[in-house]
């Protein structure tokens with residue numbers, strides 16, 4: 476693509492004079508490590524690195540033009556703009572020819588339930604023989620090709636490239652998790668969402684968003700973006716959890732039609748008469764005055780909310796309700812979310828990704844609903860993440876689990892014992908167990924387990940690593956639980 480096509484909308488005509496507009500651009504990147512030949516490099520000022528400081532490396536590797544907002548000295552043409560993040564979103568859309576406009580795009584935001592809801596949506600569309608794509612915490616997936624991901628919501632260039640590849644692969648629907656960090660950092664700017672779903676909002680990430688109000692404002696950005704449609708004739712929908720006060724506070728801010736779902740309020744999609752079992756949950760869906768019996772393989776009240784979000788989202792995307800309901804009954808659970816560890820023992824071990832106070836509360840409530848005896852909870856809190864959730868998560872475990880074993884999650888660059896001090900400092904000694912080494916904590920829980928107990932290992936779900944310092948070590952809660960079970964049977 477010619478440089479002119481990419482950058483003309485960004486600059487005023489008098490700044491164009493010394494830019495060779497017919498330069499051929501084969502790649503647009505924001506990371507020097509990805510530069511090859513014929514690249515347009517965009518300088519982004521980040522938290523750790525200022526892209527303007529490393530631009531020389533980009534040029535040496537083959538960048539032929541640069542977009543910058545701070546003065547730089549390089550031998551290739553520089554297009555100066557006010558905001559390189561905004562420019563990147565615009566250029567990315569042009570370079571990949573706006574793939575999000577060519578498919579159904581469903582964005583899911585909220586503190587908890589994004590991965591589950593996107594993967595439920597994905598299973599519904601696949602069950603109807605659609606080719607689908609997913610972008611989220613666990614992976615990016617293009618039909619059956621699984622690509623690794625660093626962030627839940629990648630940077631905009633990675634996303635545009637992935638969506639472009641989805642179009643080439645024939646994908647018609649993409650379900651995408653949209654994190655609050657991404658919304659604030661412009662990682663989804665310019666994407667044309669057809670449906671935006673809000674799951675819930677509860678305490679997390681306050682190290683980044685500072686207050687719940689700011690965090691809610693970040694989530695609301697997805698819904699204001701819904702108004703910036705490329706094609707105003709295309710219907711757009713917001714799908715909102717009406718049981719969540721933040722969800723209800725969004726109503727007046729959303730210009731698009733809203734579909735609501737709920738277990739407690741009047742709503743478009745309402746679940747009643749829940750029957751929570753060990754291997755699945757039944758409920759009655761009330762929609763437009765009609766009642767539909769639903770039986771699904773997912774366990775827990777919170778998963779009914781995720782199912783409602785997916786049902787309403789698929790409906791908003793144009794699928795008939797009857798078709799959605801036949802598929803939702805078939806969906807399997809999501810890896811690392813209330814996942815039962817296969818084991819031949821008379822107690823149950825469940826691995827779950829609860830890493831927020833609300834997530835932990837929900838998952839412990841679900842475990843309590845199905846337990847025959849005690850719930851033994853193994854949980855820690857991640858380092859370099861919201862410290863204010865630590866003592867709250869410990870309190871949640873203390874009040875809802877019968878036995879609490881506090882341990883490390885991903886300590887990252889923090890001292891694991893300092894994290895545990897923040898979790899347990901206020902608790903009465905002797906009322907809980909504290910074991911820094913997660914492997915040993917899991918072994919302790921399994922050794923303590925008696926007939927009918929549930930061991931809930933929370934926080935890391937599908938993660939197959941533990942981040943200590945900046946190094947990722949292989950660590951998988953399911954494998955660790957199985958090894959601990961094997962050891963007690965020997």
Ligand SMILES: CC(=O)N[C@H]1[C@@H](OP(=O)(O)OP(=O)(O)OC[C@H]2O[C@@H](n3ccc(=O)[nH]c3=O)[C@H](O)[C@@H]2O)O[C@H](CO)[C@@H](O)[C@@H]1O[C@H](C)C(=O)N[C@@H](C)C(=O)N[C@H](CCC(=O)O)C(=O)O
Nearest residue numbers: 505506507519520521522523524526626627628630654656
């Ligand atoms: C705190 C935060 O959000 N950081 C994000 C941010 O990184 P950053 O500002 O530190 O970037 P940086 O390293 O300073 O680099 C700045 C610029 O220089 C470039 N660079 C950098 C180094 C180099 O050698 N050459 C180079 O060109 C970079 O490509 C970038 O353009 O921008 C990066 C690119 O988009 C993100 O990958 C990164 O996410 C980090 C890894 C992260 O851990 N983020 C978490 C907090 C996060 O975003 N989580 C949410 C999910 C939360 C949830 O669901 O609950 C997510 O969406 O993943």
Ligand SMILES: Nc1ncnc2c1ncn2[C@@H]1O[C@H](COP(=O)(O)OP(=O)(O)OP(=O)(O)O)[C@@H](O)[C@H]1O
Nearest residue numbers: 586587588589590591612777827828829834837838
């Ligand atoms: N609707 C919900 N309400 C409250 N808690 C939930 C809900 N859905 C899932 N959870 C809890 O949150 C955990 C994470 O679920 P999920 O991975 O679907 O959320 P997420 O929003 O994608 O999280 P992340 O922010 O890490 O991407 C689950 O393991 C469960 O403990």
Ligand SMILES: N[C@H](CCC[C@H](N)C(=O)O)C(=O)O
Nearest residue numbers: 830856857860884885934935
């Ligand atoms: N998306 C969340 C995941 C947290 C997972 C937990 N295991 C941790 O490391 O804190 C985050 O980046 O905060």
Ligand SMILES: [Mg+2]
Nearest residue numbers: 589590612627
């Ligand atoms: Mg997720």
